[in-house]
Amino acid sequence: MKKTTIKDVAKHAGVSIGTVSRVFNGYTDIGEATKIKVLKIADELEYSPNLSARSLSSKKKRNIALLLNNLELNNKANLSMDVLSGVYQYTLEMDFEFFLIPITTAQQKEKSLQKFLNERDISGAVIQGLRTDDPYIKEIGKSPIPIVLVDIELEGDHVGSVSVDNELAAYEAVSHLLSLGHENIALINGRKEANVTVRREAGYLKAMETKQLEIRPELIQYANFSEEIAYIMALDLLRNYPDLTAFFCASDIMAIGVMKAVKEIGKTIPEEISVFGFDDITLAQYLSPPLSTVTQDMKDIGYQAAKLLSRFILKEEIKDSHVFVPHSLTIRETTKERAK
Amino acid sequence: MKKTTIKDVAKHAGVSIGTVSRVFNGYTDIGEATKIKVLKIADELEYSPNLSARSLSSKKKRNIALLLNNLELNNKANLSMDVLSGVYQYTLEMDFEFFLIPITTAQQKEKSLQKFLNERDISGAVIQGLRTDDPYIKEIGKSPIPIVLVDIELEGDHVGSVSVDNELAAYEAVSHLLSLGHENIALINGRKEANVTVRREAGYLKAMETKQLEIRPELIQYANFSEEIAYIMALDLLRNYPDLTAFFCASDIMAIGVMKAVKEIGKTIPEEISVFGFDDITLAQYLSPPLSTVTQDMKDIGYQAAKLLSRFILKEEIKDSHVFVPHSLTIRETTKERAK
DNA sequence: CTGAAAGCGCTTACAG
DNA sequence: CTGAAAGCGCTTACAG
Numbered sequence: 001m002k003k004t005t006i007k008d009v010a011k012h013a014g015v016s017i018g019t020v021s022r023v024f025n026g027y028t029d030i031g032e033a034t035k036i037k038v039l040k041i042a043d044e045l046e047y048s049p050n051l052s053a054r055s056l057s058s059k060k061k062r063n064i065a066l067l068l069n070n071l072e073l074n075n076k077a078n079l080s081m082d083v084l085s086g087v088y089q090y091t092l093e094m095d096f097e098f099f100l101i102p103i104t105t106a107q108q109k110e111k112s113l114q115k116f117l118n119e120r121d122i123s124g125a126v127i128q129g130l131r132t133d134d135p136y137i138k139e140i141g142k143s144p145i146p147i148v149l150v151d152i153e154l155e156g157d158h159v160g161s162v163s164v165d166n167e168l169a170a171y172e173a174v175s176h177l178l179s180l181g182h183e184n185i186a187l188i189n190g191r192k193e194a195n196v197t198v199r200r201e202a203g204y205l206k207a208m209e210t211k212q213l214e215i216r217p218e219l220i221q222y223a224n225f226s227e228e229i230a231y232i233m234a235l236d237l238l239r240n241y242p243d244l245t246a247f248f249c250a251s252d253i254m255a256i257g258v259m260k261a262v263k264e265i266g267k268t269i270p271e272e273i274s275v276f277g278f279d280d281i282t283l284a285q286y287l288s289p290p291l292s293t294v295t296q297d298m299k300d301i302g303y304q305a306a307k308l309l310s311r312f313i314l315k316e317e318i319k320d321s322h323v324f325v326p327h328s329l330t331i332r333e334t335t336k337e338r339a340k
Numbered sequence: 341m342k343k344t345t346i347k348d349v350a351k352h353a354g355v356s357i358g359t360v361s362r363v364f365n366g367y368t369d370i371g372e373a374t375k376i377k378v379l380k381i382a383d384e385l386e387y388s389p390n391l392s393a394r395s396l397s398s399k400k401k402r403n404i405a406l407l408l409n410n411l412e413l414n415n416k417a418n419l420s421m422d423v424l425s426g427v428y429q430y431t432l433e434m435d436f437e438f439f440l441i442p443i444t445t446a447q448q449k450e451k452s453l454q455k456f457l458n459e460r461d462i463s464g465a466v467i468q469g470l471r472t473d474d475p476y477i478k479e480i481g482k483s484p485i486p487i488v489l490v491d492i493e494l495e496g497d498h499v500g501s502v503s504v505d506n507e508l509a510a511y512e513a514v515s516h517l518l519s520l521g522h523e524n525i526a527l528i529n530g531r532k533e534a535n536v537t538v539r540r541e542a543g544y545l546k547a548m549e550t551k552q553l554e555i556r557p558e559l560i561q562y563a564n565f566s567e568e569i570a571y572i573m574a575l576d577l578l579r580n581y582p583d584l585t586a587f588f589c590a591s592d593i594m595a596i597g598v599m600k601a602v603k604e605i606g607k608t609i610p611e612e613i614s615v616f617g618f619d620d621i622t623l624a625q626y627l628s629p630p631l632s633t634v635t636q637d638m639k640d641i642g643y644q645a646a647k648l649l650s651r652f653i654l655k656e657e658i659k660d661s662h663v664f665v666p667h668s669l670t671i672r673e674t675t676k677e678r679a680k
Numbered sequence: 681c682t683g684a685a686a687g688c689g690c691t692t693a694c695a696g
Numbered sequence: 697c698t699g700a701a702a703g704c705g706c707t708t709a710c711a712g
Binding site: 007021025049050052054060 | 705706707708
């Protein structure tokens with residue numbers, strides 16, 4: 001059973017392949033009768049235009065790719081799938097073709113970003129999970145193809161980015177802790193190289209300074225977004241600084257590590273120690289106690305990223321190449337007023 | 341900046357495009373000198389063969405797709421991402437092209453499976469998340485293109501499937517409960533339409549019968565893989581049958597609902613009620629208490645599915661079109677000996 | 681409103 | 697070992 005092509009449809013309908021092509025591309029100057037006939041035949045033959053042929057011959061740019069870096073590593077938090085849903089939904093609504101291209105840091109060294117994008121005639125790409133020290137970071141600025149980054153801000157002609165306002169979100173989270181009477185608040189931050197790390201730290205500092213509290217550098221630690229490292233660091237902090245009453249963690253995964261450390265040392269959450277997370281991954285609500293955290297809608301981030309990207313592709317005018325997606329605080333049961 | 345094509349490379353290297361093509365396709369009858377020259381030029385020009393053109397002109401079949409049904413719905417359990425990793429890894433290792441095609445039940449009614457597959461020149465597809473009442477189920481058997489299904493067994497010429505041995509796994513899980521002295525064990529099963537539901541129930545029955553225990557149909561409920569429904573059903577069961585001491589749940593998500601119901605009714609896990617799950621999703625180990633469950637390696641399932649698929653594509657001889665992937669019991673803290 | 685034809689970037693017999 | 701050329705399935709000016 002050979003797959004049916006435009007030729008088959010043309011022959012059966014008694015028209016030229018050009019005409020078939022025109023009805024499938026929504027040209028308006030087609031006789032109503034021929035249009036109906038072609039559509040009918042196409043349906044009977046289960047015909048659907050071959051995308052390879054289409055993208056080869058067409059000059060329209062309608063291929064949007066999502067590059068997912070280090071799929072496996074981001075698995076636990078499951079944020080990638082949400083971003084994927086968002087990007088995919090946008091491509092569906094706007095009739096772009098969607099391509100998923102999983103990559104790894106290792107692969108980045110072997111094959112340039114350009115090559116990946118050219119191979120598939122990609123008109124623009126959303127990149128998720130990239131780190132600021134990844135090889136592609138240097139390539140993105142000079143890319144002739146528009147790129148929108150999730151969670152990383154970068155300079156470039158057709159480069160954009162999408163994220164929550166990380167600084168503001170961190171500011172609000174820490175302010176919430178402060179409003180509960182906490183003053184000695186540790187910051188368990190992510191990898192120093194991550195853009196979000198810098199912003200979230202800025203938010204923490206700003207909140208502390210607004211309350212005119214002294215910044216204690218020893219309470220700021222970088223745990224590489226790792227549950228284990230966060231656990232170890234929290235253990236250390238709790239032992240060395242018994243006046244500590246709260247932790248602000250730059251990811252829920254790290255908050256899990258912190259919670260484990262608190263329990264291990266025999267303190268209670270939230271009576272003695274409050275813990276605040278970031279992300280609101282699925283896990284957060286199932287922890288015990290359920291984790292107070294910053295909720296960010298990763299699906300919306302994906303959707304907005306694709307939307308911004310499409311504006312680059314369509315060469316629309318762009319006032320601001322960075323878009324902020326709304327976040328919110330979700331207060332559950334790991335935060336409580338400081339004990340007197 | 342026009343993207344560089346085979347012509348550019350040919351011109352710069354002073355050879356024909358046929359020759360360039362041959363070096364990129366690993367032909368062996370190429371002069372060593374020309375090969376090196378071509379590769380060098382290609383690298384300088386950031387050339388990488390266009391996949392659309394390649395798949396259009398080549399008769400080799402090397403495009404493997406993963407169709408992910410109802411992406412959003414399966415999000416919480418996060419199994420899809422693991423299957424994706426597995427399929428992708430296999431395509432990488434074996435040098436197939438990987439395509440992700442997200443679909444929904446709604447889309448299945450609009451566009452046939454054939455159309456999806458033809459559009460992208462897919463040589464074979466792994467399908468994950470399909471339900472036995474989905475429209476595509478009827479199409480798969482007659483598909484001229486090989487299909488491998490995750491978790492669903494289906495007849496067909498080039499149709500295969502991959503899963504854990506669900507019956508055996510359920511048998512082992514229930515046997516474990518029995519070995520702890522439990523006799524009145526409820527089964528919270530999935531959607532009746534799911535293949536895994538049937539197999540897991542068979543395992544439950546077999547374990548009960550092996551111990552010559554009476555089957556109590558009122559203790560077998562179908563909760564549609566839903567946390568909420570499982571919660572409600574468990575509440576009901578606990579109220580009506582106080583002699584119940586254990587639950588075997590056909591998914592961790594449902595086990596979460598059951599655990600909630602047990603707590604709600606004021607009983608303790610595992611002292612008074614034991615709970616056994618299925619899947620071992622990330623969440624399972626973070627629940628309190630951590631959930632005893634059947635561990636299945638979804639990544640391996642994806643990998644094996646792609647592997648089986650490739651054998652269909654390459655027309656290798658296939659003795660058994662269904663492959664079982666190993667599972668194991670992970671006993672954590674929701675199961676305990678029945679109180680005397 | 682529709683057809684004929686060039687062209688997209690490749691692969692692959694066919695010759696030599 | 698390599699070139700010339702047909703062909704994959706489309707789109708899209710160009711004519712009429």
